[in-house]
Amino acid sequence: AQTVTQSQPEMSVQEAETVTLSCTYDTSENNYYLFWYKQPPSRQMILVIRQEAYKQQNATENRFSVNFQKAAKSFSLKISDSQLGDTAMYFCAFMKHTGTASKLTFGTGTRLQVTL
């Protein structure tokens, strides 16, 4: 079974600064996907970024980028130019390549607070 570990329960960053959230995972699979989801106070889960394990290039989405280290099984999220709207719970998630269902295994989350 896969496990996902987020070792930072809470983090804080000042507006316009950069913050990195950590995530490690354990799997024996070779083909898989990794995700970061954001859950703001509204509790709506929002996809932030996705990474395919077979791709060496790190994924980026505007101010969000990842540092994917496959050998180390590490998948950190970097948020640049932090904004107040980035305040949320951030979940790292793992998905192995499967048929038609996309089952996610989630970490326990990191609560990020962006301050003025």
Added chain:
Amino acid sequence: DGGITQSPKYLFRKEGQNVTLSCEQNLNHDAMYWYRQDPGQGLRLIYYSQIVNDFQKGDIAEGYSVSREKKESFPLTVTSAQKNPTAFYLCASSIGAVSSGANVLTFGAGSRLTVL
């Protein structure tokens, strides 16, 4: 707008009662999922369905039941056998075909169940 609708948003139940949470999607997605969220534990998979009239147990299916009679609907029943049902419940869906979009889950806004 396409999306996932969960109802009710808040639900209260007395011990010993069954309760059904509704999940409807108009995204034409084949696969649907139910997750449970507890503080400090991330999201855990209860049940999932890849096609109509078919569903599989997830990691914590005991005390829950589902049905998938229509492609757009995947209701979850929390039975009296569920020992600790108070939680936040999230429904999700994905395209289901093996394609670049198959592994992205879209989530509903969630339902908060409280047992009195």
